[in-house]
Amino acid sequence: MPDNNTKAPETRRVYIDYNATTPLKPEVKAAMIADMEVYGNASSMHASGRLAHARVEQARNAVEKLLGAAAGTVVFTSGGSESNNTVFQTMRSLASNPDGSPLPSGRNEFIITAIEHPCVLNSALYLQSLGFKVTFLSVDEYGKIKIDELKKALSDKTLLVSIMAANNEIGTVQDIKTITALAKAAGAWMHTDAVQAVGKIPLNVEDLGVDYLTMSAHKIYGPKGTGGLYIKKGAPLFPLIHGGHQEDGLRAGTYNNLGILGLGKAAAIAAGELEKYGREISALRNRLRDGLTAAIPNIKINGHPIDVLPNTLNVSFPGAEGEAILLSMDIKGIEASTGSACASGSLEPSHVLLAIGVGPELAHGSIRFSLGWGITAEDIDYIIGTLPPIIARLRAMSSL
Ligand SMILES: Cc1ncc(COP(=O)(O)O)c(C=O)c1O
Numbered sequence: 001m002p003d004n005n006t007k008a009p010e011t012r013r014v015y016i017d018y019n020a021t022t023p024l025k026p027e028v029k030a031a032m033i034a035d036m037e038v039y040g041n042a043s044s045m046h047a048s049g050r051l052a053h054a055r056v057e058q059a060r061n062a063v064e065k066l067l068g069a070a071a072g073t074v075v076f077t078s079g080g081s082e083s084n085n086t087v088f089q090t091m092r093s094l095a096s097n098p099d100g101s102p103l104p105s106g107r108n109e110f111i112i113t114a115i116e117h118p119c120v121l122n123s124a125l126y127l128q129s130l131g132f133k134v135t136f137l138s139v140d141e142y143g144k145i146k147i148d149e150l151k152k153a154l155s156d157k158t159l160l161v162s163i164m165a166a167n168n169e170i171g172t173v174q175d176i177k178t179i180t181a182l183a184k185a186a187g188a189w190m191h192t193d194a195v196q197a198v199g200k201i202p203l204n205v206e207d208l209g210v211d212y213l214t215m216s217a218h219k220i221y222g223p224k225g226t227g228g229l230y231i232k233k234g235a236p237l238f239p240l241i242h243g244g245h246q247e248d249g250l251r252a253g254t255y256n257n258l259g260i261l262g263l264g265k266a267a268a269i270a271a272g273e274l275e276k277y278g279r280e281i282s283a284l285r286n287r288l289r290d291g292l293t294a295a296i297p298n299i300k301i302n303g304h305p306i307d308v309l310p311n312t313l314n315v316s317f318p319g320a321e322g323e324a325i326l327l328s329m330d331i332k333g334i335e336a337s338t339g340s341a342c343a344s345g346s347l348e349p350s351h352v353l354l355a356i357g358v359g360p361e362l363a364h365g366s367i368r369f370s371l372g373w374g375i376t377a378e379d380i381d382y383i384i385g386t387l388p389p390i391i392a393r394l395r396a397m398s399s400l
Pocket residue numbers: 019020078079080081082117119164166167168193195196216217218225226227340341342
């Protein structure tokens with residue numbers, strides 16, 4: 001974990017960008033290092049293979065426990081992007097002619113929201129480019145979908161509803177249980193991208209009733225490049241990657257033993273720490289929110305005030321430019337983000353902030369702070385003390 005507090009003030013680094021990625025938990029790192037000796041191919045019959053296979057299945061068990069999922073319902077993937085793409089391509093296969101064009105009748109329509117992560121948005125836009133109808137639900141000023149709009153959009157043509165459990169930029173949490181009930185009543189398949197929600201808020205796939213749920217290891221202190229897809233028993237799934245018969249033929253490729261073991265370890269730890277995480281991380285987030293609100297005039301907090309991830313704080317600073325704030329903070333050792341890591345470097349204002357009604361100019365002056373294990377109250381106070389002169393200087397420059 002980042003060791004922020006032993007650093008001298010001028011070299012202090014406060015990593016507060018945990019929605020972009022998390023460091024490995026020390027226990028995860030130790031387990032992975034120990035497992036580097038386990039080199040067998042998990043599909044081999046011999047003892048080395050059986051040992052690797054046992055580790056993979058232990059990890060699956062831990063992930064299924066974290067999600068409240070039945071045994072054998074989680075498939076390992078290379079991460080959230082692959083899991084989400086697999087669901088969309090499965091639906092495409094279900095609703096396509098052999099030439100790839102949408103079937104003219106039957107269920108061939110998709111419903112997503114305007115604030116999905118790019119890997120869902122672009123999967124849907126790709127299907128739209130092939131001729132499939134996609135409805136992009138709007139959200140209110142807090143980032144919540146409007147249930148009436150969903151009801152109106154659902155029909156006997158709806159094939160898939162895909163709505164994220166929690167937003168990566170503003171942290172708003174959707175009511176997936178209610179949304180799923182409506183989607184299922186309309187006869188559609190229901191998927192949720194829960195990459196940001198898993199390990200941060202309680203989630204149980206049986207209780208939610210979803211058909212598919214996406215998660216990723218590197219958001220829960222596990223390794224990058226490993227993730228999972230929950231598939232309810234009976235829900236269709238076609239492989240995105242064809243090859244050997246790993247994962248019951250649902251995801252080919254030699255098992256990424258090390259990544260999977262790390263994911264399993266991270267999932268087991270997250271399950272045991274969920275309550276503590278909610279309590280301790282939200283207290284630190286609230287300290288940051290209240291401290292910034294008191295120290296800097298005229299700021300706007302984005303996201304839902306209650307239905308929000310415990311770790312996320314998105315703040316708009318009118319009159320200051322986001323990239324300039326980031327760079328100034330970086331010089332002082334504070335590492336945050338202007339939006340999702342996938343969108344940073346883009347000059348486009350955040351599609352999430354635009355969708356909740358933040359204007360383009362203000363969207364450009366918004367910062368996402370996302371907290372996690374390793375952040376201390378001293379780190380938060382350091383940010384609260386460091387940011388006001390930065391904002392004051394940038395505002396003065398912009399008014400010149
Ligand atoms: C909501 C959400 N979905 C999907 C992803 C993609 O996950 P991965 O990086 O594992 O491909 C991310 C990562 O930022 C995310 O925040």
